[in-house]
Amino acid sequence: MLSFILRRLLIAIPTIILISIFVFSLQKFLPGDPVLAMAGEERDPETIAFLREKYNLNDPIPVQYLSWVGNALTGDLGISLRTNQPVLELIGQKLPVTIQLATMSMIFALLIGIPAGILSAIRKGTITDYVANIVALSGLSIPNFWLGIMLILLVSVKWQLLPASGYVPFDQDPLRSIQVMIMPAFVLGTALAATLMRHTRSAMLTVLTSDYVRTARAKGLTERRVILHHAFRNALTPIVTLSALLFGELIAGAVLTEQIFTVPGFGKLVVDAVFNRDYAVVQGIVLVTAVGFIVMNLLADIAYVLLNPRLRS
Amino acid sequence: MPQAADPMTVDAESLNDPVLDRKPENRVWKKFRAHRSAMFGGTLVAFFVAAAILAPVLPIPDPTATDWAAVRQAPSSVHPLGTDEIGRDVLSRLVWGARASLLAGVVSVLIAVAIGVPLGIAAGYFRGWIDAVISRCTEALLAAPFLILAIALAAFLGPSLTNAMIAIGISATPLFVRLTRGQVLSVAAEDYVESARAIGLPTHKVLLRYILPNTLPPILVQATLTIATAIIAEASLSFLGLGQQPPAPSWGSMLNTAKNFLNQAPWMALWPGIAIFLVVLGFNLLGDGLRDALDPREQ
């Protein structure tokens, strides 16, 4: 097991190096001068020249890249050109927000997606199955930024039930924190619930036609027991694996949702940073996201091995 | 390692039945015809495609014709879906906007296929260092979130519909590289490919005659589903101001404007969203239907 993890980590290294080179070179070619954006309305040439020097923007790009990598290895991801805050600190501030959002979406998606998937599988071919499938596909097809706008319009503006935006740290006021995040979590979780439902359904279908379920039925166990104890437990492996993978994607999927609901998380940070040409922030975020993505993949693999006794050896 | 089980990707093995490979067209078409939701999806798509193509001859006003006297008017008999922030007919902009959305969906997927499939074939067939290089690059791109990548690329290229299509196309490429590579790996191990190589058939003939045709079905399914994703991605970029630019209409940019008028003119935000939803649903249903039809296991 350990060697398996180590091997996977080693393979991840070139991937991370490649993605960092890619992002680094991409933004060096972004039109719009970051220094000009920082110099403000007045754009004083002397200030511009100084800032260029200060942020080493006159060095050749490979030199800039290497110095960035050097610093990154010591845990220094640079400072935001816009606010002077260290990038690592910014990420530290934003990550908990997005993780909370992703967790709430995930819970929502699991609560809806899995029961719906099971139901749909055991009632295969009935109207329930058909409706569940259409609803799930609709969930996948709805543009979530539009769903967000419509919810704000109805729930916040028209009915004034929930706040339209904002963020309250969970440890400060848990109830309020959850209340503020219900809408964004719902929007972000919709597609996820649909995905989970479809996978649960297909995993359940595979299991339900397998021999041991047939055996269980033949033994005269109640249908409820057959489904929950035998079928679902076996269908769980791919679902858990998938959930781990999707959690990584959720963090990325938060980009537009956070934009709509003004949630001060990761996604909003990166979009604003791209628009403000805040290079250090974009680089830092992509690096952290890529690492996170790879870690989630690894966890998914480990979960897969652990849940599959046949693969444990 | 478990396959990254994204619902929008295709299970490569399932599409590889040698029995089906011999004369599959009739059976597939028959199954597809019987697939009610797929036919419904096809109808939805056909409807929007027809609207997009027929836009110039439909009895609707010029989508860029402004009318100061009729700014942000609620739906009426003159303007069935209302007017927008500078008095243009929303219905007309919706119909013309279908062009931008469909074009963006199709073209960006074509870009992704055109780059991704040859790379996938090269990686899967030649293996070795070619495979190593291509696979590492693919993984690196896959580790960067799709939308963030597309936003960065679109910002890099400058805001326009063409650039949005390129950005989305490039961001979707790794998906096709991975799919094609996996597919080629399994096809290349088949006996008939082995024998073709054994009798000394030149590489390009092996590729064209045996490998490519057998990798196409899953790519077709994946392409259909990716069109749906690409349409949403274009709408998202336009929503952030990075896609279609005014005065030409696109659904995403209509929503971008509409969000400033939610209080006064909610209909401006309603229709483009519904249109995106329906066309994306159409492509998703179509893709699902294709997958089922091409899957020998489902009956």
Next chain:
Amino acid sequence: MTAIRLSLAAALLGATALGAGAQELRIGLNEDPDILDPDQSRTFVGRIVYTALCDKLVDITPELELIPQLATEWSWNDDATQLTMQLREGVTFHDGTPFDAEAVAANIDRSQNLEESRRKSELTSITNVEVLGDHEIRFDLDTPDATLLAQLADRAGMMISPTAAEEAGADFGLEPICSGPFSFVERVAQDRIVLEAFPEYWNAEEIMLAGVTYLPIPDTTVRLANLQSGDLDMIERLAATDLAAAEGDSSITVERATSLGYDGMTFNVGNGDRADNPFGADGKLLRQALSAAIDRAAISQVVFNGVTTPGNQQYSPESPFYAADYPVPGRDVERARELLAEAGYEDGVDLEVQVPNDPVNQQVMQVIQSMAGEAGIRISLQSKEFATMLADQTAGDYTASLVGWSGRVDPDGNIHQFMTTNGGINDSGYSNEEVDRLLNEARQTNETEERKALYAEARGILNEDLPIVYLWHDTWLWALSDRVQGFVPYPDGMIRLEGVSLAEN
């Protein structure tokens, strides 16, 4: 993280200890401010936060008269090259450092010499600073500078603690320490900036709030919805299109003030090769034609619900410096066609305009596009992100640009650097000796009437040449919960919290 929480909790406790009735005000901002260092800051929105955080030497009235803040009185010598200021006594910075003449000298030195400083160009006229006593200081100038006091009424005149500045250097903005009515508690980027009342403030009796929190919420609809739901007490830059909704809500009041800035189209008339276009170097007639083709009043009506002020000069018609001899022209399509013909373009002409990719500016440009089209000027829009647009504009890589200016208290700030040869932000590349002379002279006299005459004369030339076609002046709109009392709108768009109180629920 925990440390911040603790200090926040402490701050909240401290706030309640201040006494009954003192409440925390929550203000929704249009965007997230940049670095909170008056010497390095560059955004308009940042100045809103400074208004509560940092006192200046001089302040303005809503009528733009200069009044004392940290300087209690001032005088000029006869040839207007020496400005002597008396400073307020008994003032301390938030860290306890006393405010005195040495502190002012250190602040001016920092604004002029900190390498990261964005204030250098605003204080170029000061060649020497003399500390005359504990609370008396003199600025020596190389030439008379009529704009100096107005600069000292803005970021260049904001006083930060010299002790803290010394210690933090260029990182001062992470924890800014000034002498204003509120002191810094914490900042979470893109989320909130929290300030608490400073008990030792020299004018503490005017401060009725225990603290103020600024929350950046870029989406105007969402900002308003938060005000309506009671999650905010006040929002700045209410969208003109949301005015009706806000006024229709009985629990909300709307305050307004015409801004000091302008919006218009800047043409490339001499900035690099691209000035060589029909509307460029020799395109005076075509620029006049475009100006005639535009219905400025209709833009204000259609895009801004009639809230903005149509304009044709660097300041709004309400300004005392507005040259009344050149009133805002009405639309004249006939005239535009004649001018087109005179320039040799009877069959129409193409014009490419770059525009920021935000909905409001794009809406304006589409309206103009449609108006100009009727006169035979075929406009194509080139949408760019603002950062890119500005870069291209500076580099001269454009023909025309829809761009605005946030405005300055002194009239010089809206015109000199734009229209003088090689001016700091002369992206147009405009150069006219007579205009240079007039604008330089206007800068060097303190006589208002004399300045007005000089500006009017320059306006005569500029309205003929039209390197910038001015279109409208924004109106600042603030929406407030009816619990907020005592707010006074200022044309600089700032939120001054003296006298503002928040009734309890």
